[in-house]
Amino acid sequence: MLCLGIETSCDETAVALVRDGRLVGQKLATQIDVHAVFGGVVPEIASREHLRVLPTLFRELMEESGHAPEDIDAVAVARGPGLLGALLIGVSFAKALSLSCNARLVGVNHLWAHLLAPGLERSLPFPALGLLVSGGHTHTYRIDSPVEFELLGKTLDDAAGEAFDKVAKTLNFPYPGGKHVDELAQETEPDRKLFPRAFIDNPSLDFSFSGLKTAVAVHVQKHPEVVLPRMDDVDGASALGALLPDAREHVARICASFNWSVADTLRIKVERALKKTGHMKGLVVAGGVAANTMIRETMADLAQRYGLDLVLPGPALCTDNASMIAYSGWLMAELGLQHDLNLEAVPRGRVVPMDWHTRKAG
Numbered sequence: 001m002l003c004l005g006i007e008t009s010c011d012e013t014a015v016a017l018v019r020d021g022r023l024v025g026q027k028l029a030t031q032i033d034v035h036a037v038f039g040g041v042v043p044e045i046a047s048r049e050h051l052r053v054l055p056t057l058f059r060e061l062m063e064e065s066g067h068a069p070e071d072i073d074a075v076a077v078a079r080g081p082g083l084l085g086a087l088l089i090g091v092s093f094a095k096a097l098s099l100s101c102n103a104r105l106v107g108v109n110h111l112w113a114h115l116l117a118p119g120l121e122r123s124l125p126f127p128a129l130g131l132l133v134s135g136g137h138t139h140t141y142r143i144d145s146p147v148e149f150e151l152l153g154k155t156l157d158d159a160a161g162e163a164f165d166k167v168a169k170t171l172n173f174p175y176p177g178g179k180h181v182d183e184l185a186q187e188t189e190p191d192r193k194l195f196p197r198a199f200i201d202n203p204s205l206d207f208s209f210s211g212l213k214t215a216v217a218v219h220v221q222k223h224p225e226v227v228l229p230r231m232d233d234v235d236g237a238s239a240l241g242a243l244l245p246d247a248r249e250h251v252a253r254i255c256a257s258f259n260w261s262v263a264d265t266l267r268i269k270v271e272r273a274l275k276k277t278g279h280m281k282g283l284v285v286a287g288g289v290a291a292n293t294m295i296r297e298t299m300a301d302l303a304q305r306y307g308l309d310l311v312l313p314g315p316a317l318c319t320d321n322a323s324m325i326a327y328s329g330w331l332m333a334e335l336g337l338q339h340d341l342n343l344e345a346v347p348r349g350r351v352v353p354m355d356w357h358t359r360k361a362g
């Protein structure tokens with residue numbers, strides 16, 4: 001079965017083709033540069049960019065993979081969560097294509113797709129504990145199969161990725177700053193007393209990162225010398241490179257200490273979730289923040305201690321892409337699941353419903 005995946009939930013426009021669980025080809029256009037001047041994603045601009053580039057990306061993918069639209073058996077699309085206007089571009093495109101090519105339509109939960117993505121690289125163990133750490137979400141799930149996700153814990157305020165990006169902004173790093181915090185954090189040892197690990201002295205599986213972000217901001221206010229000059233260019237590598245050794249050491253210490261607080265909070269909550277679920281076979285860590293070096297090491301250590309099969313996607317599969325949508329859609333289509341043209345986009349803050357159109361496909 002040939003499944004096309006479409007991703008337009010935020011600031012990446014992407015298409016990919018998966019045949020029988022294997023990636024055939026993919027195209028991705030990021031809007032990072034377009035939004036960088038605003039320091040964050042502007043929803044209206046994101047929608048317009050998706051509309052502008054999606055048809056071209058699709059045409060290029062078909063040409064380069066040597067396929068005609070009629071070859072497509074299923075069209076999978078990220079239906080949410082995400083920005084409503086951005087999602088609607090992908091969902092409308094998917095509906096029109098599925099109708100004109102007589103292909104099945106499959107609406108995919110973008111968050112589940114992040115966690116299923118590593119199935120493109122290796123087989124997934126079930127049941128698994130899933131940790132999704134991305135720009136908009138911090139979720140733990142019990143995952144029993146590709147369509148059975150039980151939400152165990154979630155963030156009460158900022159997502160882990162948001163905390164990374166806001167700390168980076170406080171330090172005047174280029175946008176989006178998560179990966180720069182990661183890089184500098186590797187240059188020194190964390191001071192484990194410097195920043196709090198919030199919301200851990202309770203039995204809850206939920207997370208809170210906004211206090212940690214504020215603690216970093218307060219620390220930086222007291223040490224204004226660590227803030228980089230404001231940068232107009234999005235690259236910014238030169239400004240980071242120009243830091244004098246003393247200042248660099250200080251900035252690196254902030255990054256390492258903040259990163260450790262996030263990593264250790266995630267460890268505590270995942271361990272707590274594991275105690276609640278009982279025996280799991282695997283630990284799946286996904287989403288953009290799963291690219292973080294210290295978090296990968298922390299989770300590797302945890303998986304080893306609990307005898308869990310650790311599943312970590314490669315860095316390109318961590319952040320938004322359409323391969324994960326095509327792969328998830330293919331899994332669901334293989335199970336006979338599909339949607340009809342009433343499929344709705346589901347924005348942030350709403351739970352993505354399991355409203356399959358029940359007629360078995362095929």
Ligand code: ATP
Nearest residue numbers: 134135136137161178179182288289291292319320
């Ligand atoms: P969501 O999936 O919740 O809708 P999103 O799709 O915008 O959000 P992703 O693309 O999964 O989020 O991840 C982007 C986030 O990952 C950003 O916050 C970015 O800073 C962060 N990130 C990327 N690389 C790293 C890294 N090496 N260390 C820490 N954070 C990182």
Ligand code: MG
Nearest residue numbers: 010011012320
């Ligand atoms: Mg993105």
Ligand code: FE
Nearest residue numbers: 114134319320
């Ligand atoms: Fe995402």
